[in-house]
Amino acid sequence: MRALHPLDFLFLSLEKRQQPMHVGGLFLFQIPKDAAKTFIQDLVADIRLSKSIPVPPFNNKLNGLFWDNDPEFDLEHHFRHIALPHPGRIRELLTYISQEHSSLLDRAKPLWTCHLIEGIEGNRFAMYFKIHHSMIDGVAGMRLLEKSFSQDPQHQGITAPWCVANKRTKRLTDPEAPISKFKKFTNTLQSQLKATPTVLAELGCALKDKKNHHPDYVSSFQAPSSILNQRVSASRRFAAQSFELARLRSIAQHFNVTINDVVLAICSGALREYLLSQNALPKKPMIAMVPTSVRQDDSDVSNRITMILANLGTHLADPLARLSTIRRSVINAKQRFQRMSSDQILSYSACVYSPAGFNIVSGLMPKRQAFNLVISNLPGPKESLYWNGARLDAIYPASIVLDGQALNITMTSYAGKLEVGLTACRNAVPKMQNLLGHLEDEIVCFEQLMTTCNQDSINTMQHTQPS
Template identity: 40%
Template sequence: MTYMPPTDAMFLLAESREHPMHVGGLQLFTPPDGAGPDYVRDMVDEIRSHTEVNSRFRKRPADPVSSVGNLWWATESEVDLEYHIRHSAVPRPGRIRELFQLTSRWHGTLLDRHRPMWETHLVEGLEDGRFAVYTKVHHSLVDGVSALRMLQTTLDESPDDRAMRVPWDPRPKRSHDGGTSRGGPLALPLSVAGKGLSLGTTAAGLVPAGLKVLGQAVRDHNFITPFEAPKTVLNGPIGGARRFVAQSWEIERVRAVADATDATLNDVVLAMCSGALRTYLLELDGLPDKSLTAMVPVSLRSDSESAGGNAVGAVICSLATDLDDPIDRLRTIRESAQASKRLMKELTPLQILLLSAVNMSALALSPVPGYVSLARPPFNVIISNVPGPTKPLYWNGSRLDGVYPASIVLDGQAMNITFTSNDDALDFGIVGCRQTLPSLQRMIHHLEDALTDLEKASTA
């Protein structure tokens, strides 16, 4: 057995039936020309033949029944790949809608703690001839960035490469340059919080950071602090069932709006989310007069700095949902994000980590009975950017068409929006509480409408 770091254990200890603590993702592939009817079946067989499994994919809690057992890792000597690698098919008529229904069901079920905590589903039966891969891994083992990187080790830039690579293979992977994004990796907010909470008693770093935050809040009205968020349907207790929806947008559409408005690509994405959430809440007759706020990871790296390492802060930004004009919303979002960046540049890396943990700390209280119903939310929604591949990639000759993240929702945070770059597209994955948020698929249409409104307004 090996000791489990607190940043791993917290995700196991916080897990319940209503709060699965795994990250996941759905990938869509187009098979190569000439792929026969047994193409996916043959892939499943070959994947299961990779019986050498590295230590990360052998881990499980030492004693899954007791809380103490969730503080130590045990290592399985043999991994049952027939259990972990599932072969599935979507029901007729095989639309993307049916695929999302399956993904929603899988994403809402707990991983078995008596086994290594991961699953992969290869899914065929889509009416357009494509196949999908849904994978989920417990957050105690990996965060979203690491999960995407492991996926990319299985892919290749050549459609002619038919080597079947799997992420659990202990042998060294051949690298390619399609796996890093502009500006270096960003950690998921929950990972930032986990690292920050383990350092939360470092008052020597937190006190000066707190003074700077206070000063920034006083002199800069664009700077957003925790608990400025209004109460919405997004911020109540949740059930265990999930809905998952996803969609891709061309990066050039988003970049064109950014160039026309002197904004960043992330600013425009936040404005898309703002417009979509505004319309969604209006349909539910639940849009508050005060603006929603979002917790977002913000890159602190300049364009001249090299990639590598982490330069990220978990900050809170206004979504300007109280404004009707899309350009006014974008301008307010940009100013809010810039105010946070200005503060972060004044802090040391340790202070950034601590401040990020403070911004996220209220989530640790969400399991306390009655807390979510009585307290104001620290923010309304988490919107994350997980950098992905910047070139076309292939797996066993199949072209990767989409990479759709599926993240975590919590009491008080019933919706999570995560997007990733994929060649010339931005791929969005949205997870929501099925009980709390009806017709979550409407968010996809509202995101498209919000981008269209921004395009029209920025060229007017």
């Protein structure tokens, strides 16, 4: 039995019919050229006949404020095998994912499902995996992914992802001295009390920055209203694309910024162009919530994330000015977090962002929000992975949209590519797929600036620090 972390409880509390709180991933595989015609059927049979026992968190279900093992675990409820209708294009695949990502998970069972999808053009198949955000965060999900597959294309007999054990899950499943619920509660309380003095000091610094209108400090409820910030329906649209990571790395090196800065900058430019096309660009800069991991162990369950509020500078037409604005706001937030431990960061975040969470839950101030959208960038596997000889070609993350935040951009790196997944409310964000084209246009724009912009402009941006 494992206690719910406060963040896990928050994700569960936020869920409602039009606001599912699960995350997912679309994994696209290439069937080996020499594979038997029954490759997919054999893979499905191996999964269904597997004697392996699911490991945490995949065998955990809700039991009040705790995760408990499901004594009636039924694989048929969680694993599904389907085939796309002809011609099996990526368009049909993304339509299916959009539909499945709209549906709620059953809380009477462990909160995950896996869909193996065949019939995709180009001799490919896919796996769509969705799991409730209360069970796992993005970094933990990537760790599970790397353990589930192999770097060896000749490796056969790889078990299903939900049966992959490791040191952490063995510790969770091995018999141990029982710890009372009261003891777990008091341990958590003691940890929070120890963090209090530092957290209060940082809260004071944040209030001072807000009072003094620090140009690089981004406060809650600073985000302007936009078409992205309206109530969402239960319908989702999912779009995905891959970009060469080397292109972003070259831009980052040329302008002496991080790849994450470049990612936020191309998202900012793409949003600006998209909103201009909808005649809906706010006059004030849009704010992105950037999830940041504070996980300091090898665990791969629960959530250990906080968030940075980044000023996207969408009101600025100059791409370099937007990049500089983004960089300064991110550095300002990171400097604050560097002065705190992971527990202190989580406590600080709970204090600063709880009003925003309450507003999302209650809907009391629908025209006010702490941020306009979520932009997440997760580090993924650097080498190509294989599942019983089938090469994993792409990983497209699917995430959450909320009332007040109708668009989510989640990215991950994989084998030299940046894999982009866009998740949006179908009704609130028209022609959302156009953002993919705008992302490519922004990358091209920065590549052109690398050869045409004034060196003095680059030096000015490189040496600009938060004041």
